[in-house]
Structure formats: C-alpha cells, structure tokens
Amino acid sequence: MSKQLPIIAMDACCxxxxxxPLSEEQSVELAKLFKAMADPVRLRLLSLIxxxxxxxxxxxxxxxxxxxxxxxxxxxxxxxxESGLITGERRGTWVYYRVHPEVLARLSxxxxxxxxxxxxxxxx
Amino acid sequence: MSKQLPIIAMDACCxxxxxxPLSEEQSVELAKLFKAMADPVRLRLLSLIxxxxxxxxxxxxxxxxxxxxxxxxxxxxxxxxESGLITGERRGTWVYYRVHPEVLARLSxxxxxxxxxxxxxxxx
DNA sequence: CGTCTATGTAGATGTCTGTCAACATAGAGG
DNA sequence: CCTCTATGTTGACAGACATCTACATAGACG
Numbered sequence: 001m002s003k004q005l006p007i008i009a010m011d012a013c014c015x016x017x018x019x020x021p022l023s024e025e026q027s028v029e030l031a032k033l034f035k036a037m038a039d040p041v042r043l044r045l046l047s048l049i050x051x052x053x054x055x056x057x058x059x060x061x062x063x064x065x066x067x068x069x070x071x072x073x074x075x076x077x078x079x080x081x082e083s084g085l086i087t088g089e090r091r092g093t094w095v096y097y098r099v100h101p102e103v104l105a106r107l108s109x110x111x112x113x114x115x116x117x118x119x120x121x122x123x124x
Numbered sequence: 125m126s127k128q129l130p131i132i133a134m135d136a137c138c139x140x141x142x143x144x145p146l147s148e149e150q151s152v153e154l155a156k157l158f159k160a161m162a163d164p165v166r167l168r169l170l171s172l173i174x175x176x177x178x179x180x181x182x183x184x185x186x187x188x189x190x191x192x193x194x195x196x197x198x199x200x201x202x203x204x205x206e207s208g209l210i211t212g213e214r215r216g217t218w219v220y221y222r223v224h225p226e227v228l229a230r231l232s233x234x235x236x237x238x239x240x241x242x243x244x245x246x247x248x
Numbered sequence: 249c250g251t252c253t254a255t256g257t258a259g260a261t262g263t264c265t266g267t268c269a270a271c272a273t274a275g276a277g278g
Numbered sequence: 279c280c281t282c283t284a285t286g287t288t289g290a291c292a293g294a295c296a297t298c299t300a301c302a303t304a305g306a307c308g
Contacts, residue, residue, distance in 0.1 A: 017167075017228070018174035021189075027164040027171070035162035039296080040151040043141075043158070047151070050142035059255065065145075072297055074256055093254060093305060101236075104141070108235035111228045163266080183285065196267055198286050203265095217275060217284060250308090257302070264295075272287070278280085 016113050033107055036083035041066060042076045049086060050099045058094040140237050157231055160207035165190060166200045173210060173221050180222040 015022070022030065037043055048065060049057045063073050077097065080086045085104070088097045139150070146154065161167055172189060173181045187197050201221065204210045209228070212221045 017171045018223070018225070020171075020175050022168050022171040024164070024168070027167040030167055031162055031164040034158050034167070038155055038159035038162040040148070040155040043151040043154055044146050044148070047141045047144075047146040051144050069298065070255070075296075095255065099142070101142070104235045108232040111232035193268060194285070199266075219285065
C-alpha cells in the first residue's frame with residue numbers, strides 16, 4: 001500500500017509558470033493534479049483531512065460532512081489517492097487518510113514566481 | 125471588456141486548506157479556478173502568456189504553439205478569461221492577453237499553510 | 249463460523265467538456 | 279466599399295466524469 005511518491009509532482013514542480021513556458025509533458029502532469037482538485041467535494045475532503053487533528057482523518061469522519069453516498073466519497077478519495085495527493089492506511093476497522101504536504105507545496109510553488117518558502121518545504 | 129476583478133478569488137483566498145475545513149461555498153469557488161487550470165492546453169497558455177516578454181502575448185503567438193484549431197484556442201482562452209485568470213485587450217488588429225498574478229498568488233496561498241510571501245502579494 | 253459494520257468495486261446513466269467545421273465580427277489597407 | 283487577416287461564436291459530437299444502486303471484501307466480535 002505504501003506506493004512510491006507520485007513521480008507526477010516531481011517533474012512538474014520546479015519551474016514557476018511565469019518563468020518559462022511549460023513543456024507539453026509538464027503541462028500534462030500538472031493538469032492531472034489540478035484536475036484532481038477541480039471538484040468541490042475533493043477540495044473539501046482534502047481540507048478536512050489536512051486540517052483534522054493529527055493530520056489524518058478516517059473515512060467515517062469524512063462521509064458525514066457530505067450529502068453523498070459512501071461509494072461516491074470512496075470514488076473521490078480514490079481520485080485523490082491516485083493523483084498522489086493523499087494516502088490511505090487501514091488500521092483495524094477504519095481507514096485513515098493523510099495528505100502529502102510536499103505535493104501541495106510543489107503545486108503552490110508552480111503558481112508564484114519566487115516562492116522561497118514553498119521551495120524550502122519541497123526540498124526538505 | 126475590462127470586467128471587474130474576479131470575486132471568485134476574493135472570497136476563497138485567505139484560509140489555507142490545512143488550517144480549517146473549507147466551507148461548501150469556498151470549495152465551489154476554488155474548484156472553479158482549479159478546473160480552469162485542469163487542462164494541459166490551458167496551463168501552457170497561461171504559462172506562455174505569463175512568461176512572455178512584457179507580460180502579455182497576442183493570440184497569434186499562442187496559436188502557433190499548439191496543434192489545435194483557432195476556435196479551440198479561443199475556447200480555452202475564454203475559459204481562462206471567465207475564471208478571472210487572464211484578461212484580453214484588443215489593440216488594433218491583435219488581441220493581447222495578460223495574467224492576473226494576484227489570482228495565482230491567492231491560489232498558491234491556499235495550498236500551503238503559512239505562505240507569507242504569497243499573502244503579501246495578495247494584499248499588495 | 250456467522251453476522252455486522254466499514255470501505256471499496258462494478259456497472260449504468262445523465263451531464264459536462266474538448267474539439268472541430270462553418271459562420272460571424274472587427275480592423276487594416278487598398 | 280471590398281477584401282483580407284485575426285479573432286470569436288455556434289452547433290455538433292465523442293469521450294470523460296460525478297453520482298447512484300447493487301454487490302464484494304475486510305476486519306471485529308460474538
């Protein structure tokens with residue numbers, strides 16, 4: 001279950017949008033990440049997980065926050081998982097999810113020209 | 125043509141994902157912005173415009189970079205325009221586009237917890 | 249083992265989206 | 279005024295996607 005960290009975010013990280021034109025490949029990889037976040041439900045899931053005590057949340061916590069069926073939540077979590085934004089780990093009865101802050105930081109760094117703070121987080 | 129600045133980015137700007145759960149409304153507004161960027165063509169357009177000399181590029185410059193028809197480029201530019209990420213201005217024969225860096229900065233600030241640099245840009 | 253709860257998978261369905269060809273508009277320049 | 283080039287709009291169509299219901303798996307606990 002502990003897959004490798006998403007190669008996706010690795011390549012597409014280090015050239016801010018405004019410095020030089022994105023390569024075709026970079027844009028494809030970046031678009032995958034943005035697409036994973038381009039949904040209100042997934043953004044709230046991400047936020048709920050990231051802001052939850054201990055940095056992790058179980059699916060049961062997440063489901064209650066929405067007027068959606070279990071399978072739908074499960075689907076969105078899968079999208080987030082496959083894009084490398086979160087990881088899920090089963091402990092006993094429940095599955096706990098946590099975010100990969102590095103991926104968010106890389107994404108953030110792409111958007112602004114000289115984001116030293118985010119760059120530090122990235123290389124840490 | 126010089127519409128108001130996107131209200132979108134105003135509301136959804138100031139609470140990093142990981143600090144507290146996004147409201148339903150915030151997530152909807154943010155998702156619109158991410159959706160606008162969730163396409164390789166639009167990301168490259170954004171990057172081409174942002175990194176172009178003088179901070180602006182005319183459509184003729186952009187079209188050549190893709191194997192796509194004019195209308196398709198036009199469609200993507202419209203999406204970026206309506207999301208508030210770019211503005212277009214006609215000067216004589218050509219239309220010039222430029223990005224709204226504040227919007228990118230706000231988006232960036234949402235992704236990382238304590239992004240002081242981006243926050244400054246925002247309030248500037 | 250059997251059953252109950254938590255989570256995920258499979259398939260179906262209606263809606264959204266990227267793309268194109270055809271047409272429309274806007275300036276430039278004869 | 280007419281035509282040429284640059285850009286945008288419309289309508290059509292194929293593929294992607296969010297959501298659901300029905301079913302499957304995994305662990306807890308009697």
